[in-house]
Structure formats: C-alpha cells, structure tokens
Amino acid sequence: MTNSTTPHTVPRASLKRLPLYLHLLENLMADGVEYVSCTQLAKEFDFDAILVRKDIELTGEVGTARIGFKVATLIGSIKSFLGWDKEQDAFLVGVGNLGKAILGYKDFKKYGLNIVAAFDNDSRKVGTKVFGYEIFSTSKFGDLAKRMHIYVGIITVPPEHAQEAVDLMVDAGIKAIWNFSPAPLRIPEGVILENVRLTQSLAVLTNKLKRVFKS
Amino acid sequence: MTNSTTPHTVPRASLKRLPLYLHLLENLMADGVEYVSCTQLAKEFDFDAILVRKDIELTGEVGTARIGFKVATLIGSIKSFLGWDKEQDAFLVGVGNLGKAILGYKDFKKYGLNIVAAFDNDSRKVGTKVFGYEIFSTSKFGDLAKRMHIYVGIITVPPEHAQEAVDLMVDAGIKAIWNFSPAPLRIPEGVILENVRLTQSLAVLTNKLKRVFKS
C-alpha cells in the first residue's frame, strides 16, 4: 500500500521541498534526534503540515501516529527518492568564476553528485588544476565521457557558447544536463535539462522589493 | 483597462518566466527585430502561447492583433514590472568561492542589481580586493549600509553562519536578502527573503534521471 497511490507525475514543487527537509533532518540526526513530526518540520519552513506530509508520502515513507517519522529512515527514503542514494558521476564544462565555485563546493557529494573532471576550451586553463581537478580540453570530453560512463554534465560556459556545450554533451551520450547559463537551449528527446536561473530568483526579490518601496 | 484586472498576488511562476522572455527580447532587440508575438516567444521556451500572453498581461503591456508586441517597449514594461528599471545597490557578505563568482559576474547590473561592496569576517581577506571590490570587515556593515542607503543584502557565507549574516543585515536596515546558503533562516516581518537553493534544482535533475535509468 506504499506506492499504489503515488501519482505518475511528481509535483516539481514537492521535489524542491524535499531537499529542504533533508538538510534539516541531517542536522536533527547529528543532534541525536530520533523522531520528527510533520508539524515540527512544517514550522521550520513556515509550510503547512499537511503539505509536508504529502511530500513525505511521495517517498513511500510511513510514519506513526503521535510520534511522527523516524529521522534515520526518512533521510534514507528521501535520498532514495531523489536519486541521492548512489553517487552520480559528472563532468563540468566551463571553468570560469562560477565553474570554479562549483568545483570547490564539497557538499554536492552529499547530494549524490560527484564531479570527476572539468573541461574548458581556453588553452591557458587546460592542463592546470582547480581544487584538485585537472582541466581538460573539451576535445577530450567525448572519449572520456564514454570511457568513464558519465551521464551527467554541468554547463558553466558563457550563454553564447552554451549550445555548443550541450551538443558536445549530447554527442558524448550525456543523459542529464545541469545548466547555469541563461541561454535557452535545444536538447533532443530523452535528454533531461535542468536550468539554474539566478536571475529568476532575483526577479522575485526585486519585484517584491519594488512593492515594499511603493507602499 | 490595463491594470484593472491585475491580481493583487503575482504568480511566482510568472515572475520567474519574465526574465527568460527579457533575455530573449534583448537578443531580438540586438538583432533589430521590432515586433514579437507570444507564439514566437512561447516556441523558444516550449511554453504555451497563452501562458506567455498572461505573463505579459501582468506587466500592463498591450499588444496588437496579428503583429504582437513591440520589442523595445515590452522590454521596458518587463524591466519596470520586475523593478529592474532602476538600479538597486547591494552589499555582499561572505567572499568565498561563490561570493567571488557573484562579484565577478558583470551581468547582474543589467538586472538592476549593483553590488557596491563586499564583507567578510576572515581577517586575511579584509583589505584585499576582489574584482575591484574592496573587502570590508563585517563590523563595518551597519555603518556603511546606513550611510549609503543600502537595502539589498546578498548572503554567501557557510550555512552555520548565515543567521548571523541575516541579523547583521536586519540590524543595518536591509529590506531584502538574497540568500545562497542552504540554512533555513528567520527574518522579521517586513523583510524580504529570497533563497537560491542549488540543491533543489539538483533534486529535480537527479529524480528525473533516476526514472530514466529505471525505464
């Protein structure tokens, strides 16, 4: 009776809340907390408790009335649901300011993402090392990706070169692309594209701010 | 009749799509394109044309049947609606990997955000320069923010220090906080908090990828 009610379309909004819970749960775990209720979780984020329960329901985890959910197993369920239980190896293309910051960020491993190599087409960067990662020429991307069975690609090149990076990745058999450039990209059927648009977040901020100043 | 139908709550999803249109519109503008229809815009992003029209409606811009919208004025309307028509000065706290990348990113200015100074509590960093920005001690934040009438703060410190940064900003009269740390933060009534959670985006990617591998 766990997954019989699971809808075939996972709400994107739920998918985005689950990492929030996970992060908090890991803190609770570290503090030795054994059980947590939806009410408690909800309070932390100013969500509705029922919303949290519905999100958790997606993962298949079942709780106990009056007690809530076991922190340790809930962490496992969320990770498994998100695909963070086993590490995904990834290649990064574009070792500029943002690319470097991502290479230097150790926590992605916790979230199942293991960056194994980085690529750039600037000959001055090729051969150098950044946070222990050797920078390869993009010409090596295809061979290495196939040899190492890489299915995840991260794009941190300028927008005008983002489509090139996509094409490179698609040719190399990459199945999922995490794109940080603001360019609209074309991908073939079957390849997953997830965009990080900082300006979207900025838009929400400034629009709200505008209304604060008005009133 | 322009804004009489405008709802008092702006859909967050719309707010996030507007920058996408804007980016494309600016490219069109640069290419000398004078008019654009919702159909064209929609095709670029694989959105429904009606969705695009509704989003544009929010900005108050009116179009002409068969022609569409004038690119130049539409850009203006979107920018104004997002609060990107006049620059907002901002302070950044936490000049680490991500903070540096943000300081080095010139395009935020296009989106109405003008970073004017950066702060860190690492004494080795204080006094140095990063991309032309002098790094100040966080102890100077309050004075400078008040003196320079700064209302926007950017947080790029480790999660365990993010609440400190919030408190610092709130005390200094900051009205809107753009937070890049994954920590859940407490803010007083009236202050705007916008979080950038890269792991949320990663969650969507890996969950989708998991299902690709399953089938």
Add this chain to the structure above:
DNA sequence: AATTTATCGATATATAATTATCGATTATAC
C-alpha cells in the same frame, strides 16, 4: 484504566496555475 492530545493516513475541498475557446482586429494574399 479512562481521558486527553498530537499526529498519522485518507479523502474532500479550495485555491492557484495552466490551457482552451471565442469574438475582435489587422496585416498579407488574392
């Protein structure tokens, strides 16, 4: 032991967001 209270799971309702429909409008083709 009985009562109270918190919380679960399931189901129902309400709200928000997206997509469809339709008459009006205007350039382009004939």
Add this chain to the structure above:
DNA sequence: GTATAATCGATAATTATATATCGATAAATT
C-alpha cells in the same frame, strides 16, 4: 476590395497544487 490567417484580449474550462476535515492510533496525563 475581399478573403484569409495570425494573434490579440477576455472569459471559461481544466489541471495541478495546497489546505481542510475526519476517523484511527498511540503516547502522555489524570
């Protein structure tokens, strides 16, 4: 000039998402 096709604005229908309700359950309280 008249017909055709594209697209607008407005309204309606649909779908997705969030919130409310309710009986069941299990700890805490009396």
